[in-house]
Amino acid sequence: MALVTWDRSYSVKVARCDNDHKKLFTLINIFHDAMAQGKGADVVQQTVQELLDYTRVHFSAEEGLMQKAGYAGLAAHRAQHQEFVRQVEQFQSDLQASKTGKAVAVLGFLKDWLSKHIKQTDQKYSAQLNAHGIS
Numbered sequence: 001m002a003l004v005t006w007d008r009s010y011s012v013k014v015a016r017c018d019n020d021h022k023k024l025f026t027l028i029n030i031f032h033d034a035m036a037q038g039k040g041a042d043v044v045q046q047t048v049q050e051l052l053d054y055t056r057v058h059f060s061a062e063e064g065l066m067q068k069a070g071y072a073g074l075a076a077h078r079a080q081h082q083e084f085v086r087q088v089e090q091f092q093s094d095l096q097a098s099k100t101g102k103a104v105a106v107l108g109f110l111k112d113w114l115s116k117h118i119k120q121t122d123q124k125y126s127a128q129l130n131a132h133g134i135s
Helices: 015-036 041-068 074-096 102-120 122-131
Strands: none
Touching: 015 041, 015 102, 041 074, 041 102, 041 122, 074 102, 102 122
16 A cells, blocks of 8 residues: 555646656655565665665756746755755665664655655745746
8 A cells, every 4th residue: 555645736737846756656655565565675775775866866857947947945945855865865874784673764754755845845836937838
């Protein structure tokens, strides 16, 4: 069963970003399923790495769109992205050091952060990007 489900309430009205967010939800659900099925630490670490890699791609693309639209909140938004990456890299390091108890904390952090970030931060750029023909 899915831990997080994307629905229209998460839409930022920019197709590229919505599609990326859907992919991130899928990766969180894959991570959740791997843990629920008792998959080995290697699978959990591989899933976290894939999530981190895709997040970096998404953040870069999203920041590029905000820059193109002259979004005034870009610097603060970028700082949130950088803090997220730093936190997930620390979680990844902990998991690699066999601190398997961290996996539950990682999963909770990912779910909460992504949901809140989209609804409280990402949705703020929608009108600005749409006004610049980015949809």
